[in-house]
Amino acid sequence: MAEVTYRPARIAGSVRIPPSKSAAHRALLCAALGKAPCTVAPIDTSADMYATLAGIRAMGVQADFTDGVVKLTPGEAPTEAVTVDCGESGSTLRFLIPIFAALGIEATFIGHGRLPQRPIGVYTDLLPQHGVSVETAGGLPLKISGKLTSGDFSLPGNISSQFITGLLVALPLLDGDSTITLTTPLESKGYVDLTLGVLRDFGVTVQETETGWRVPGGQRYRADAYTVEGDWSQAAFFLSAAAIGGGPVALSGLRMDSLQGDKACVALWRRFGLEITEQNGVLTEENPRVDEPFHGLHGISIDAAQIPDMVPALAVTAAFAEGETVIYNAGRLHLKESDRLLAMEAALGNLGADIRATEDGLVIHGKAHLAGGRAEGQNDHRIPMALAAAGCDCTVTVTDAESIRKSYPGFYRDFKAIGGHADVVDMG
Template sequence: MANVIYRKSGLKGILQIPPSKSAAHRAVLCAALSQGNCEIGNLELSDDLTATVNAVKALGGIVSYDKKRKTLLVQSADLGGETAEIDCLESGSTLRFMIPVAAALGVKTTFYGKGRLPQRPLGIYQKLLPEHGVLLQTEGGLPLKMEGKLHAGSYTLPGNVSSQFVTGLLLALPLLEGDSEIVLSSELESKGYVDLTISILADFGVSVIETATGWHIPGGQKYCARRYMVEGDWSQAAFFLCLAALGGGKIQIAGLLESSHQGDRACVSLFERFGLQLAFEDGVLKAWNPNAKQPFGGLKGFAIDVAQIPDMVPALTVCACAAEGETKIYHAERLRLKESDRLAAMAAAMNALGGRVTETEDGLMIKGVPYFSGGRAEGRNDHRIVMALAAAACRSSKEVCVTDAWSVRKSYPGFFEDLRKLGGIADVIDVG
């Protein structure tokens, strides 16, 4: 157990943003399903990505990681086997992607997990997969036992569930003999993640055809081996935009793809609307707030629909707490089922630091304050909570202490080091 102490400091400089965790999960699985040797470059092994790599190994994949080159080598091997045990750690992406993939391979599999993962919903698969030849056994969550081989056909699911279910099916269905379709019974949320999946599938030679109600997936396709470079992570960039908005100084972020399919690229327009100055020049995103030293920093609150960008809510919440007026964050119900109840966690954390946040049924109501008091906040063992609260120190009269510091290893192990490179102060203290 460790706490991190954030202190007010001047921030400036250039940062190489880490590779996208979302893109990396998908690329690793596409590489493992291909016929041949693949190299995946610009890849860092967070805890979540380690879970996916180990899942591939559990299915017979041959994978090695060159830490110095940040490259994952996936050697040619037929995934499958009779049985497998897969520990997904705390990774929802690993679990929801691997269930249909293992089912398509016909592997009798037991899935495990820890933290809040065993309680996260799997009901869509519990309904759909038995209709297509796969038996699931669970007493509610994990462990989950699965046997049988997935059949091609029509899969109908609501669009307001996690896009991870759609991605899992998109990865698996091309492997089946017959054609399949995914039909959405309501409007799709987190569409950017599905667009990212389809783009990476195409990079590995797999075709998905969009229809009026979902997607048509031709069967009998082959994943093609290739060398793939993982793009930078827009989800992580949002934390540094929040730091720039509250702290002032010019922060430059390299490694982001301006034309990315990642939905969290929306952080550019949203932080601009708060009042942050942003410019993309020569592949570098530059962010600064010339009014940061004023009360409220020249920032203004507004209403934000986060149905397509749920992972950005922690960073948006901290910025909103420092913005003049009121901010409403809505369509955020699914955040109650993440590594923590992120709506409750962010409300409690920011209120403990001097913010004014009220939970609603589907989001947060936030009234801005000119400065925070600082103090102690619970990180709730949630990487995005811990990282978001770094920005609160920029506007606090006292230091900000956040529990569960090392939860950042789940997605961004080098976060504290990168913050320090920009002049930030983040002291991690072991509390036993």
Template sequence: MNRAILSPSRLCGSVTVPPSKSAAHRAILCAALARGKSRLSNVSDSEDIRATLGAIEALGVQVCREGETLFLDSSGKWEDEAEIDCGESGSTLRFLIPILAGLGVDARLTGRGRLPYRPLGTYLECLPPHGAILKTKGGLPLTIDGGLNPGVYSLPGNISSQFITGLLLALPLLPGDSRIELTTPLESAGYIDLTLAVLQSFGVTIQPTDSGWNIPGWQRYQPGEYTVEGDWSQAAFFLAAGALGGELSIHGLRRDSAQGDREAASLFRQFGAQIRWQGDVLLVSGSSLCGIEIDAAQIPDLVPVLAATAALAKGRTVITGASRLRLKESDRLNAMTEGLTALGAKVTQSSDGLIIDGAERLSAGVAQGCRDHRVVMALSIAALRGGEPTEITDADSISKSYPNFFAEYNRLGGKANVI
């Protein structure tokens, strides 16, 4: 494990955000299910993406990487049995479970970090009545036996959207029509919109209903070419850096993206940042920031960086609707409370969010990164207006999603020494 020592600075210049990890996971699995040759462009190399690639290779898919382009050949025979290491990737694990059951693959899934302890209960409730046999002592390892039958799948809408996405990926393969019925309002809807957009790109039809989706069976994924768009959740760190006194041109984003985290632009405008589009480039610069109220139910991944910004915005920011953050790579509500408090911020927790009273500057201190990539990156943004020196532990955890984060941070004028 390493740590980052940071000094106050400003980030200025031009940056291209990394490809969307969320879109890449979905595209890789769709291409694997397409039973042919596909080309995926603009796919970053991160630990989570490597976990998904390792999973499809274990199933018999041939993968060749040339730079940021992947060539996938899924025309061969599927493996009947597989041992799959999901690393620390919740997307890999939760997307694969119904897919493996739908394909009739006998599989054993393992993982590391907090992943073995993250909830799987939704699948344990909704998959066995449809034929899947799941064996677990409460988390990982998990074994899957038996197939999956079409039918009506009922589950809450306020769970992780990864469960819903897993079903949307798997159910079109079944020999009959299925339906997903949500028993509570949908949260993180942007991630489901992204799933539906990627499915459409690979020739799969999903029909929305008032309470969920109808999924025709007997469908065949179509191989082809797909380009992964830029990642709005990673762009949020640079939007925050610009809002806190920097001046940045952010490249690689789609204005019409299905990613829910595109809401970041609107939220930083509400804080008071100067944000505008110039063609396909998003420009952000600092201004006087004021606290705001944020319902995070649809944008949970943005909460760490929003909290870091709020700690340096005049007045009070109240974040609600984020209770699911306690079940991520860390308890992110607690991690951001303790990390920002260690740097002199005034933060208290509620059951589902944070209350933050902003200050002009933070102080020097040691903040725990909690082995969580988003926590480390968010605290690094707060350190732009911290004391000297500021130390953040577990700096290497950024490799989970954005291995080049500190390199870009320093290239743009930041002062981060990773030891």
């Protein structure tokens, strides 16, 4: 176990945002399902990426990973049952289950951390209706056998969009046409839009309907090479840091026309009071009022239904913003790598913030400064990264510092490159 201590700092500089984990998962799987070699780059060396690559290899595809480039070469699908270790990656697990089912590969899926307890009931309900046997005691391990058949797949829209993405990627492989019918309004729409965009890039057609999508069967994935865009959810940590630590900070590697829902971070931090400009593909953020009371920030109301991953970073900014910030429609955060709502309530509360978790969000009354202190990282990668911004104002020590390897292993390096203080100590 490691812990990181952040100390007050004024930050300024530039960061190249790492490739989008969300886009990379999707691109790697689409490339792996093609019938010809394909390269996907850049890919970060995060634990979640290694989990997806392990799953791809279990499909019988050769995946060579060197210097941020993955070369995928088709192979023979296994004829014997395989075990797929999804690590702690919910995306890996929920994307791969229907893909293995569509390919007819008998597989047992396992995982670590909180992943074995995270919801998968959508698949245990749906897959047996379409020719797949499912064995589970309620979580992981989960065993599937049989071959997925086409038809109508009905599921709620207010669950994790990862289930919808898994089906959208798998159903084009089937012999017949299928439909996905949502029984409630769609949440996390940006992630589904991202999936549809990557599918188009690989030549796969999906038709939107009034209640979901129609997915023609018998399609083929085609691409020789794919470039992964930067990760807007990681950009949020630097927007929060600039709001409290001043800036200017220039962020490159992001697509301004991205379909990622987390691109909404620009509008949200502008509402807090951060100045953000874009020129030639570089996003520059600065808070010239950082020395004013409450860092010149003010509280806002945030509907997090489409942007759940940004809530930790938003909560930290809100803790320093004058007035009240209410974050709502974030109930699914109870089921992430940690219970993120309770984890952020505890972490920021330990630092002196006025914060209260609700059933579906957070209520925060900002303070001009926090006292600082020690916070639990809860083995959740987004918590130590979010609290870096608080460390621009006060001294903060966070446990489970190594958890950032899950999604952004270079975060401490990049934070220090813009003047942040991040001292990491290995406790084990």
